[in-house]
Amino acid sequence: MSDTCKVWTRFESKKRDGTSIKLRIQSWKLKPQDAVFDLVMKHFVPEEAIHKAAGISKSPEAFQEYSELMTHFFKVAPLHTIVCCVDNESNTVDQIVGLSIAQLMKNTDKLEDIVNDMEFKSEEMQQLLHAAKVLEGYLKEKASCYETYYFGRGIFVHPEYRKMGIANELIKVKKLICIDNNVPMTCAGMSAVGTQRAAEKNNWKTFSDISIEELEEETGLTFGDDAISKHKLMYTTIN
Known part of the structure; x- marks a missing residue:
């Protein structure tokens, strides 16, 4: 098995009907329009609080622009992706049920530099990028002492496989990746x-503990009644 599909952990969990299922966390070489890309666009974008508040999935124009932004990231930003999949005997990936994407960053990197040559016409994407820059401000304030680090660009578990410990395993592996690559921090x-x-x-x-009220004021977004009370910028180190 190549480094691009390195297996980090194997574990067993129970589905909602009580049946046991074997799962594994492995690296994934993310490509535009592959199975992981589709999961991000079909599930993560409509459900994640900030994307949802910006209305990305409700606007065909914004949804297309976001897809183009994701594709752009593959070209300019080093991304490390891990997936949770059903652990079959052949080690082939038949069913992906969770994922986590992180970007290797330097403390001098800025989002505006990454998207500088892109034009977003939809109001929803403009709102999302404004919110991302606001949150980047919180990050830069706290992470400036780390020359390099991994920054999470999304973590997701398929609705049918939630409450099975998958998010816990994905979070656990994020630190193992730091140790393996000698990157001092992930957040x-x-x-x-x-x-x-x-x-x-x-x-x-926790780097920053931001109330939804503060986040609404800073970003201009409106979060629904189902939003959590606080957005947290969280981190761990290799030591």
Whole structure:
């Protein structure tokens, strides 16, 4: 098995009907329009709190522009992707049920430099990028002491496989990747209760604890009644 599909952990969990299922976390060489890309676009974008508040999935123009942005990231930003898949005996990937994407960053990197040559016409994408820049400000303030680090660009578990410990395993492996690549820190914005709890369970610390009210004021977005009370920028180190 090549480094591009390195297996990090194997574990067993139970589905909602009580049946056991074997799963594994492995690296994935992310490509435009592959199975992981499709999961991000079909599930992560409509459900993640900030993307949802910006209305990306409700606007065909914004949805297409976001797809183009994701494709652009493959060309300019070093991305490290891990997936959770059903662990079959052949080690082939038949069914992906969770994923996590991180970008290797330097503390001098800026989002505006990455998207500088792209034009986004939809109001929804402009709102999303403004929100991303606001959150980047919180990150830069706290992470400036790390020359390089991994920044989470999304973590997702398929709805049918939630509450099975998959988010916990994905969070656990993020630190193993840091250790394996000698990157001192990994961090991510956590906008869901499940990922916040998984991070806490794995002893992640909190850079910034941002109330939804503050986030609405700073970004101009409006979060629904189902939004969590706080957005957390959380991190862990290799030491």
